[in-house]
Amino acid sequence: MIKTERVLHLKSCVGRKVRVVREHYLRERVPCCSSLCQADCVNDGKLLPGDLTHYVVPDVAVVVDYLEILEFRELQGIIFTQTACQALQNKNRRYYNRLRTLVKDPRHDCVLFANEFQKYAYCPREKGESQEKWQTRCVYSAAVWYYNHLAGMMNIVMITEDPEAVAQFSSLTCGVYVISVQDYLQSFWSDLQAAHELFSSISQAQQETEGDDGEKEFPEHLPAEVLEAGIKSERYIQGTLNVNKHRAQNEAFVRPKNFSTKSTDLTWDVLVCGRKNRNRAVHGDEVVVELLPKNEWRGKGTALTDGDEKTGEDNESTPLPTGRIVGILQRNWRDYVVTFPTRDGIQSQSRNSQRILTIPWDQRIPKIRISTQQAEALQDHRVVVRIDSWESTSFYPNGHSVRVLGRAGELETEVQTILLENCIHILPFSDAQLREMPVNSLEKPWTVDPSEVAERRDLRDSHLVFSIDPRGCEDVDDTLSVRKLPDRRLELGVHIADVTHFVKEGSLTDLEARSRATTYYLADRRYDMLPAILSADLCSLLGGADRYAMSVLWELDAESLEVQEVWYGRTLIRSSYQLHYELAQALLNGEQVEVLELANLGPQERDSKVAQLTEALEMLTHVARHLRAKRDRGGALELEGVEVGAQLDEERNITALVPRQPLEVHETVAECMIYANHWVARKIQEAFPNQALLRRHPPPQQELFNQLVDTAKAKGFTIDTRSNKALAASLDRAVDPQDPLVNRLFRMMATTAMSQALFYWLFHVTRVSRGVVSGKAPASNKEVEEMAHHINSKNRVRGAAQAAQMRSTALFQCLFFKERDPQTDPCCVADAVIYSIRDNGVLVFIPEYGVKGPVYLKNKEGLVVVARQDGSCDWQGGTVRKCPDRITTTSSCGTSTFKLFDHITVRISVHSSTCHADRLNLEVISNKPHHSAKSQQPSPQGRSQLVKEVVRQNEEALAQEKTARRPKLSKEEREFRQSKTPSLYSILEEIRELALMDLEMASRLPATTA
């Protein structure tokens, strides 16, 4: 080892320049991370493959400015030098973290080389040499070292944006090429169009960043050390900026990171009003606020708004702690979808036509200025952009475009927008991942491995296994079985595809599945965690096919249904029937239906098979009812999520919105899955006695339920939120026999409040876990923190998946109404229930379509809605008066009152928006209920009637499909018809992650009922 000295010029925290001399150790052996290594380097971890045409070594400036391009997975054999990494660390923390993730990720073919520790690669800085020149020399020297170290078996390409370096080094060493980024992309990746576009976009943005001189639009941010001291002394508050979507220009909140500080006694968010006070912070940024004097505190607006903030007459609630942002600790900028303005918009913009103001889809994000020469071609298009900077002299942030999604308003563009806006990045599975997959083709059919048969319990002949899924579903994640045993016993079985057999822990597919974390379901499609060969074939428990499964088998007493014995294990199954919900329900109802699997049998044999299957379904229903009753006694909380599926025709036009059908068999299947989940969790708990599972709803938090409690009170019901059990019981009691919707509305409100409570609960768990561990060795402290972080981020992923699902439902709702004329189409008139009263209108729920939204009773012109004798409504000059449970409008013609839970008639139209999502516009046309054949609520005794109706509708749809003469569904169509039940892989993942929680931690949590 050789010792040298290295002189560093660092900036101290108060801004002084300090000269530091560090001892620097050089070694002969530093891992090269190449599979071509001839020198026995100790290479553990990622290796660069040997079968590439070249390795590429990016210069410092390339890493700093063009990391986004190096992030393309197509680029292979990238060597990041320590020199470049350190430079990035000093320049841009956010990107440095991205680089670290990149190097760790085995799906990216890149490694880190510690060139400054390598005796022969390191070169000391020469007198008078600029830092940049020296760094470039270091990188070149590293490139040469690689060429020699690998004995000339691999060409090395160094990429740099310094033309002098190209001139100086390009012909210095044979086998080591030095070229510019642009030349590199053109010669090696000419087909990678996306990279070329991104390159020109970034370089364009870089040329434009200078010259933003002029007057200051915003106060400067305070230096980091001042912020830090201020937070410590509690003069400033640190938190995350949350912009109010409905008042994005004016209203934002900072949620304090530490909930209550000693002196300020802040338990809630700090209000930040106006753009000056927001001081260039963007939604999601980690900011530092200073409280304003109390006489400058403001309240938040309480009126309904549609995003147009110039309405003026906006009431404010009582003043809240109000502040201004003095600094930003961490930018949390992500990729944003923006819309480019139309030609008119471009021409009216500024003298410089190459800098375009684009409007983000997310209203909470400010307009972003993009430098581009393609403004003309991109008008009306949605484009993904990144923000680069926001100077105090600039009214808007500057950014660059990343890629084009498509024309605004087109289905594909809109769906991609929703995914991106929820930070869901789904890349196709790579070749390397697919190489891990088994093969099942006509030439090479997949078969059961005899060694697996020996190790598994074979249920193929002993058990009648069947699946129940939505109609047309092609991926069967779970199957059921039930049979009578001797000695008055029943056996219930749940069998789930054994994904772990095919996806080994730590494999590329496993990593990809983990990073997807969940399967994303949108209204019309899903994105799977696993490649199609698994999700749609080998891990789909198809009828008649041998499949590996994981099973739970319960032996129950036939009378009491108490569990006598449970067996868990790997099995081999062959499902006999692939049923859909409607068919299973029809069999249960004793109807004459055709079972596809029995079509070729003689009548006698068929009848006996049908009888056998029906008996099994009846037994299953019986057991599920029992399980459900037991769960109810324990205080199970039934929450209401409004789910709507979209039915599409061949041209992808939406023909109907279908609310989830209330068949009992849905509940039966769900109940069995919940039961399996519960027992698997128990098993894990037995196996790891020190770890507890916390698969429970959090206890209700009083204030979050205020709206629910107040609304129920207006109807004469008491909602008890002291525990989940009390809440469940009081929700069960809050039933209006005249109007089944009342209870559904209460459950919807409870669901919303519950999901908020979950957020606070997780926050609490994190804090409790920190408290618990602080008494122990400091090493485990970090562990728990990491775990809490993991849980939180997992939770965020699920939140994003859910948000995306909701947005896509809204998208389909808008598409459904867009093509219809609201004045003439009867579909556009619907019954709505008032569930909340606001200053200038009401919030309503439309059960027929599962739509929630505002209905204005006073408009911007000051007109109010007045109802005539027959109920029909009109706009006239007048006033509104709001009470807790009603709102009254008064004009010269008289007064009209709208009460909570009133049914009114609304007209639905679409409010189109080029830049943001379209949204539905609801207008009251009568203060009386709307009666039409379609909006009739199914009464409980009408259930089987409804089943018939649904089956009939579906059959018709199927018949239509047949007449279209398409024997086999296209891949695209199959995507539209997949199931929604959670796969075992995700359940197991969930359990595995929950099992991480410490028992001790669980015991300190407030008691929950489950």
Ligand SMILES: [Zn+2]
């Ligand atoms: Zn080596």
